[in-house]
Amino acid sequence: MNRRKALACFCGLALSPWIARSKTAVSLSAIPLKTHEQVMRVAMKEALRNSMYPFAAVITNAASGKILAKGVNNSAANPTLHGEIACVNHYVEQYGNNNWSNLILYTTGEPCPMCMGALIWAGIGGVVYASSCKAIAKSGIDQIDISAKEVIAASHFWRPELLGGVLEKECDALFMNRKRS
Numbered sequence: 001m002n003r004r005k006a007l008a009c010f011c012g013l014a015l016s017p018w019i020a021r022s023k024t025a026v027s028l029s030a031i032p033l034k035t036h037e038q039v040m041r042v043a044m045k046e047a048l049r050n051s052m053y054p055f056a057a058v059i060t061n062a063a064s065g066k067i068l069a070k071g072v073n074n075s076a077a078n079p080t081l082h083g084e085i086a087c088v089n090h091y092v093e094q095y096g097n098n099n100w101s102n103l104i105l106y107t108t109g110e111p112c113p114m115c116m117g118a119l120i121w122a123g124i125g126g127v128v129y130a131s132s133c134k135a136i137a138k139s140g141i142d143q144i145d146i147s148a149k150e151v152i153a154a155s156h157f158w159r160p161e162l163l164g165g166v167l168e169k170e171c172d173a174l175f176m177n178r179k180r181s
């Protein structure tokens with residue numbers, strides 16, 4: 001086994017959810033899974049603010065782990081206000097349009113093409129999600145059938161690191177048990 005292959009195997013063992021490699025400064029695999037889960041729990045708590053569409057996001061500084069911004073889906077007020085966009089807006093209100101490559105966005109649901117596109121345009125360092133688009137669709141919420149991984153692969157100027165499946169079961173339950181009407 002050559003060195004590169006050995007390293008790839010090691011990375012695969014470090015975290016069970018899959019990771020797409022990026023050219024950013026953020027290394028999601030260098031952060032313990034427990035830390036990712038702790039932040040995802042904050043996003044889950046935020047998601048309880050929207051019982052029908054429990055999509056929420058949190059932005060952290062990758063180096064310090066400090067939570068800098070939060071957002072929950074408010075598409076009832078504005079169709080573009082998905083949890084990720086609300087969170088991006090909350091970040092910009094406080095810190096300006098700065099420092100994206102050192103930030104990680106955590107979200108209860110896999111980013112849709114609109115949100116993943118916005119995060120690529122921002123130049124964010126990493127994106128961590130819980131439930132997949134497929135699981136969300138099973139809960140009766142409409143989804144555009146393009147994965148976050150596919151959107152990233154189609155970008156030739158910026159590729160955030162991506163980690164899926166963190167607290168997946170808990171967030172799948174959040175979507176399945178959501179208020180339906």
Ligand SMILES: [Zn+2]
Binds near residue numbers: 082084111112114116
């Ligand atoms: Zn979205």
